[in-house]
Amino acid sequence: KPAETSTTAHRWRAITRAQTKSSDEDILLASSLIECICDVMVYAGWKIHEAESDRREFIHNRFEGQIAAISKYSLQLRTAIGEELVSEDLEVAYVEPSHAFEERTMEDTYATVRVEDRSHKAIFDIVACTTDIGLQRRKNISCEAKVLLRPKVVLQSALDELQ
Numbered sequence: 001k002p003a004e005t006s007t008t009a010h011r012w013r014a015i016t017r018a019q020t021k022s023s024d025e026d027i028l029l030a031s032s033l034i035e036c037i038c039d040v041m042v043y044a045g046w047k048i049h050e051a052e053s054d055r056r057e058f059i060h061n062r063f064e065g066q067i068a069a070i071s072k073y074s075l076q077l078r079t080a081i082g083e084e085l086v087s088e089d090l091e092v093a094y095v096e097p098s099h100a101f102e103e104r105t106m107e108d109t110y111a112t113v114r115v116e117d118r119s120h121k122a123i124f125d126i127v128a129c130t131t132d133i134g135l136q137r138r139k140n141i142s143c144e145a146k147v148l149l150r151p152k153v154v155l156q157s158a159l160d161e162l163q
Contacts, residue, residue, distance in 0.1 A: 025075060026068075026071045026075060029071040029074060029075065030067050030071045033067050033070060033071065034056050034059050035056070037059050037063070037067075038056055038059055041055075041059075042055075089137065089139075090135060090136070090137050090148075091135070091137070091138060091145060092133050092134070092135065093105075093133060093145070093147060093150070094134065094151050095127045095130050095153050096127070097127055098126055099126070099127045100124075100125070100126060100127075101125040101126065101127055101153070101155055105147050106127070106134070106150050106151050107150040107151070107152045107153070108152075108153065108154075108158075109152040109153060109154050109158075110154065110155075125155045125156060126155065126156040126157075127153045127155060128153070128154045128155060128156045128158070128159050129153065130151050130153050131152045131153065131154055132151060133151055134147060134148070134149045134150050134151030134152075135147075135148045135149040136148055136149075
């Protein structure tokens with residue numbers, strides 16, 4: 001029964017999002033991003049003496065391309081999550097401490113900065129903690145999850161190297 005309820009909820013979400021799209025979503029999202037960026041800059045100590053509208057215009061003019069790209073990709077992600085993946089559940093992926101490191105399903109946070117040859121050692125390494133969560137999808141409760149974005153982990157050997 002829970003799988004049916006989940007599938008029904010996903011379908012309703014997809015239908016609702018598809019039917020309530022606004023043609024101005026990208027403009028509204030870009031405007032909201034500009035507002036947030038201005039707020040962060042002011043809180044960080046941005047000393048600009050122009051009016052608030054001039055701050056927004058400055059950010060818009062300086063970062064227009066980047067803001068447009070962020071808006072576009074955010075809306076694409078929302079579409080994928082809300083309308084296209086109706087029969088699948090997305091889940092946060094993380095790794096509990098003490099699990100064996102598996103390169104297929106997780107990523108070593110410090111792999112590029114560590115100097116020793118780890119090609120053979122990583123196979124036997126243990127996870128100390130998760131630093132960045134990942135994303136996985138599962139078609140139903142009994143199905144194995146497919147990792148979409150591997151969680152980043154710190155390995156015990158990396159902590160040992162610090163000592």
